[in-house]
Amino acid sequence: MSEPKQTKRHYRPNVAAIILSSKYPHACEIFIACRNDIKDAWQFPQGGIDSNESPKEALLRELEEEIGTKEVDIVAEHPEWVSYDFPETVAPKMYPYDGQTQKYFLVRLRHDSLVNLNTQEPEFSDYKFVSYENIFHHITYFKRPIYKQVLEYFKKKGYL
Known part of the structure; x- marks a missing residue:
């Protein structure tokens, strides 16, 4: 009996930002945003990496495109790329990708930065902003395992 044929998964290179409020490190409040296109789907800002960009360049571009500011300080970077598959309800919108492989950054909003969701393409x-303890009450279900892995890493390292 032959083994089933394995198909190679196609993942989109992506960056994601765990944004801490400007009150950090005195208070640990984490930014989450509700997507326009998926009902009640709260998540961290994220986006694709263009072929000519480094992950850090993509991070700053995506923050400006999604929340209207790139006025952040990078606190830490997750040492590994983490991947997840899109659920069946999202996968058709993301074709030809099966999921995403992401580089996570922990950033702090600067004191003078303002979040503006009314960007060119909102x-x-x-x-x-929510506490570490309450974040999973809001995050969309299919991102919870990845968020848990990344947040636990930053907590273990003493950032959260």
């Missing part, structure tokens, strides 16, 4: 309808 991706989010609302945002809020």
